[in-house]
Amino acid sequence: MPTYEYECQKCGxxxxxxxxxxxxxxxxxxxxxxxSLKRLIGAGAGLLFKGSGFYITDYRSxxxxxxxxxxxxxxxxxxAEPAKPAKSDKxxxxxxxxx
Numbered sequence: 095m096p097t098y099e100y101e102c103q104k105c106g107x108x109x110x111x112x113x114x115x116x117x118x119x120x121x122x123x124x125x126x127x128x129x130s131l132k133r134l135i136g137a138g139a140g141l142l143f144k145g146s147g148f149y150i151t152d153y154r155s156x157x158x159x160x161x162x163x164x165x166x167x168x169x170x171x172x173x174a175e176p177a178k179p180a181k182s183d184k185x186x187x188x189x190x191x192x193x
């Protein structure tokens with residue numbers, strides 16, 4: 095459930111209200127009692143993950159970790175060579191369309 099921010103157009107009182115998305119917007123100001131509330135457009139709250147989180151590296155096997163450490167201790171890695179397109183000696187056959 096989101097938190098909405100409201101402001102009274104009469105007295106200027108601003109507050110936040112935790113309510114369902116299905117609920118109607120509030121209209122009566124809790125400070126002055128007049129029906130002059132306006133729901134403000136807010137940036138919203140950020141999503142917070144507490145704890146260690148879920149990362150792909152959290153569940154790596156011990157053999158992967160061992161290989162990774164061995165690879166890091168060596169010299170610079172050799173860059174991969176780009177793949178060459180395969181060439182065919184045979185000419186392409188013409189397609190028979192709509193016959």
